[in-house]
């Protein structure tokens with residue numbers, strides 16, 4: 001399953017810079033992951049200061 005970003009996201013942008021396939025972009029109220037592009041590497045979850053990305 002692809003990773004998904006929860007509402008805990010504070011839009012810091014750290015995860016987007018770490019994603020190897022550029023699957024993360026800034027959304028209206030939080031960052032969002034393109035589930036079709038995500039290769040489930042876990043880098044976003046490792047980088048996030050608030051633990052927002054998790055496997056859906």
Ligand code: SF4
Pocket residue numbers: 003018019020021022023024033037038039040041042043044045053
């Ligand atoms: Fe990108 Fe990896 Fe996070 Fe998927 S799990 S969004 S590929 S950093």
Ligand code: SF4
Pocket residue numbers: 005008009010011012013014015016031047048049050051052053
């Ligand atoms: Fe949101 Fe975490 Fe990504 Fe920062 S690293 S934009 S808080 S999901």
